[in-house]
Amino acid sequence: MTTQDLPRGMIRATGATGPHEGYMPGFGNDFETEALPGTLPQGQNSPQKCNYGLYAEQLSGTAFTAPRGQNERTWCYRIRPSVKHTGRFRKIDLPYWQSAPNVDPDVISLGQYRWDPVPLGDQALTWITGMRTMTTAGDVNTQTGMASHIYLVTASMQDEYFFSADSELLVVPQEGRLRFCTELGVIDLEPREIAIIPRGLVYRVELPDGPARGFVCENYGQKFDLPGRGPIGANCLANPRDFKCPVAAFEDRDAASRVVIKWCGQFHETFIDHSPLDVVAWHGNYCAYKYDLRTYSPVGAILFDHPDPSIFTVLTAPSGQEGTANIDFVLFRERWMVAEHSFRPPWYHKNIMSELMGNIHGIYDAKPKGFVPGGVSLHNMMLPHGPDRAAFEHGSTEPMQPVKQDNTMQFMFETRFPQHLTRFAATEAPLQDDYIDCWDSIEKKFDGTPGTK
Ligand SMILES: O=C(O)Cc1cc(O)ccc1O
Numbered sequence: 001m002t003t004q005d006l007p008r009g010m011i012r013a014t015g016a017t018g019p020h021e022g023y024m025p026g027f028g029n030d031f032e033t034e035a036l037p038g039t040l041p042q043g044q045n046s047p048q049k050c051n052y053g054l055y056a057e058q059l060s061g062t063a064f065t066a067p068r069g070q071n072e073r074t075w076c077y078r079i080r081p082s083v084k085h086t087g088r089f090r091k092i093d094l095p096y097w098q099s100a101p102n103v104d105p106d107v108i109s110l111g112q113y114r115w116d117p118v119p120l121g122d123q124a125l126t127w128i129t130g131m132r133t134m135t136t137a138g139d140v141n142t143q144t145g146m147a148s149h150i151y152l153v154t155a156s157m158q159d160e161y162f163f164s165a166d167s168e169l170l171v172v173p174q175e176g177r178l179r180f181c182t183e184l185g186v187i188d189l190e191p192r193e194i195a196i197i198p199r200g201l202v203y204r205v206e207l208p209d210g211p212a213r214g215f216v217c218e219n220y221g222q223k224f225d226l227p228g229r230g231p232i233g234a235n236c237l238a239n240p241r242d243f244k245c246p247v248a249a250f251e252d253r254d255a256a257s258r259v260v261i262k263w264c265g266q267f268h269e270t271f272i273d274h275s276p277l278d279v280v281a282w283h284g285n286y287c288a289y290k291y292d293l294r295t296y297s298p299v300g301a302i303l304f305d306h307p308d309p310s311i312f313t314v315l316t317a318p319s320g321q322e323g324t325a326n327i328d329f330v331l332f333r334e335r336w337m338v339a340e341h342s343f344r345p346p347w348y349h350k351n352i353m354s355e356l357m358g359n360i361h362g363i364y365d366a367k368p369k370g371f372v373p374g375g376v377s378l379h380n381m382m383l384p385h386g387p388d389r390a391a392f393e394h395g396s397t398e399p400m401q402p403v404k405q406d407n408t409m410q411f412m413f414e415t416r417f418p419q420h421l422t423r424f425a426a427t428e429a430p431l432q433d434d435y436i437d438c439w440d441s442i443e444k445k446f447d448g449t450p451g452t453k
Pocket residue numbers: 307308309345346347355366379385386412
């Protein structure tokens with residue numbers, strides 16, 4: 001992206017060039033960036049008067065006293081303090097964007113479910129009106145759990161801004177590009193990349209070149225972090241330098257604008273007379289970022305057996321109970337399958353965690369048919385699932401040669417909490433009524449005699 005591509009009137013920091021143009025590399029770094037030279041105060045955060053007549057404001061992403069290493073905050077130097085970016089609030093109705101707890105008495109969440117892609121349609125839908133909640137888990141008021149959504153976006157937000165006080169959003173595009181113009185800079189996103197938009201950050205979502213569809217994990221809990229690598233050591237999986245945080249960019253634009261706020265599961269609007277994207281410079285470690293899933297370096301079985309899918313964790317949001325995540329974001333991407341004398345596809349299992357999967361691209365080895373790009377599946381807490389008949393037959397008869405598993409990219413939002421289907425997921429989204437039949441034809445092979453069948 002070059003400076004010419006920016007929204008009209010937006011001024012962006014220079015400095016990051018080459019492969020990082022417009023971004024700064026690293027995960028959880030303490031960054032500093034300024035769109036006008038000499039904006040950031042040196043040696044202090046809150047001078048009596050800020051340069052350029054700006055206002056200093058802190059955005060706290062963790063409690064003041066969160067331990068070092070988890071503590072996140074950013075200092076913003078802005079044209080107006082945020083308090084000028086809101087007015088009196090009015091509640092608005094967004095019936096398709098639901099929050100936990102959302103247990104519909106008429107909906108059965110106990111089951112294995114799969115959906116075809118939700119069609120984009122020709123209705124004008126923005127990032128706000130196009131969000132379609134599929135499942136909710138935990139409780140937004142106690143800041144535990146998550147929601148999974150499909151977004152259908154056919155229109156850019158114009159003079160309209162949004163923030164969620166409830167959640168950090170993990171965005172997984174499947175079709176079409178998105179542009180996030182945020183208080184802290186601009187993120188351009190395409191399928192096979194992901195973005196994290198932190199709680200409280202104000203932004204506008206634009207479509208650079210046509211409709212877009214994808215998935216969102218709304219994290220009510222502690223922020224996503226990189227997983228510990230344990231004995232894997234200091235490299236592989238998601239490497240910190242591949243995460244990219246935008247440089248500062250701001251607009252000084254007076255225009256009648258609407259700000260929508262998600263707060264405790266409810267939506268509110270307020271009207272102001274200017275753009276709230278007015279942060280000229282910032283420093284800190286609480287920021288939005290993106291990551292290219294094609295840079296994920298998977299580690300797997302190099303001799304035998306099929307390890308737990310946790311080896312493919314890109315990001316994990318802790319729950320407070322060690323090793324039991326509020327959410328794991330897991331990636332199944334292309335890789336070599338080399339395990340000897342092993343059933344290579346995922347095994348049959350029941351899981352205390354609940355697994356929502358989405359297909360970004362290609363074919364998933366446990367479900368060669370029916371789980372298509374844009375599609376979603378849900379295997380809820382303690383519900384058995386595993387390869388369909390075709391995948392089982394293939395996995396138990398394939399020659400034990402090294403095979404490149406190509407043309408594949410799926411993800412899993414795995415949470416310790418049961419996921420409840422929304423009414424939309426149960427009644428409006430294209431649910432595959434025959435999904436569970438994929439296990440119907442699995443036959444009994446046992447006949448009481450020893451030996452493999
Ligand atoms: O259910 C699934 O398809 C996801 C999954 C993949 C895997 O390789 C092992 C376990 C698991 O839950």
